[in-house]
Amino acid sequence: AQSVTQPDIHITVSEGASLELRCNYSYGATPYLFWYVQSPGQGLQLLLKYFSGDTLVQGIKGFEAEFKRSQSSFNLRKPSVHWSDAAEYFCAVGFYNQGGKLIFGQGTELSVKP
Amino acid sequence: EAGVTQFPSHSVIEKGQTVTLRCDPISGHDNLYWYRRVMGKEIKFLLHFVKESKQDESGMPNNRFLAERTGGTYSTLKVQPAELEDSGVYFCASSQDRTSGRGLILAKNIQYFGAGTRLSVL
16 A cells, blocks of 8 residues: 655754654655645645656755655755744655545654754 | 635534534635544545545545535535544645646645644544
8 A cells, every 4th residue: 555654753953953854655656745844723835846857856945855766765854944944744645646635644743942 | 815724723522413624725726635634643635526526535434424515616524423533633625627638637736735623522
C-alpha cells in the first residue's frame, strides 16, 4: 500500500539553527510530492511541491526540499529557523491516476527555542 | 480572494447525536475534498467531489457518514449517529479542475485547505 512516513513526530531547534524534516514514501513510480505547514488556527498552507525536473525545489518562507529517487525521500530544509516557523509540517504525495487525492504523513511538530 | 471556509471551527456533541460540517470552497474550484485527522494519526482522505458528483468516496469510513455538494458549490458532511471514534479534525480542500489529455484529474492541481473543524464526540 502507498504510504508516507515522517519519522520525527516532534523536533525542537534553536532559533537560527538549521532544520531538516524527513519524509519517505513507498511507491514504485515517482509521485507528486508536497510539503504543507499548519500554524495554530490556520489551514494547511502549501510550502513547496515537486512534480518533475530539478530535484531541489524552492518554496515559500525560505524553505527548500530535495527529492532523492534512490532513497524515496523528499526532505524539507531551512538553513536558519525563525521563531515564527514553529508549526506542524506535513509531507504528502499524490499520484497521476488517483483523482488528486493526497496521502499524508503523520506530521512533524516543530518547536523553536529562543 | 476568500480561501476555503469551514464551520463550525469546533463542535462538541454526545455519542449518538448528529453533526453536520460545512465547507465553502474557493469560488470557481470544481474539485472539493474531505480529509480527516484522528488524534495522533495522519490526515486521511475521505472523498472527492467534482462539481456535484462524487468522484471517489473510497475513504469514507462507513455509512454513518454522508457527504453532499448540491449545486456544486458548498459541501456538507453529516455524521449520524456520531460515535466516539469519529472525533478528530475534518479538513476540506478545493482545487481548480485541470485534467490530463486522457481526462484524468491531475494531482498537480494544488489543493487549498480550510482551517478544519475539530469534532469532539463525548
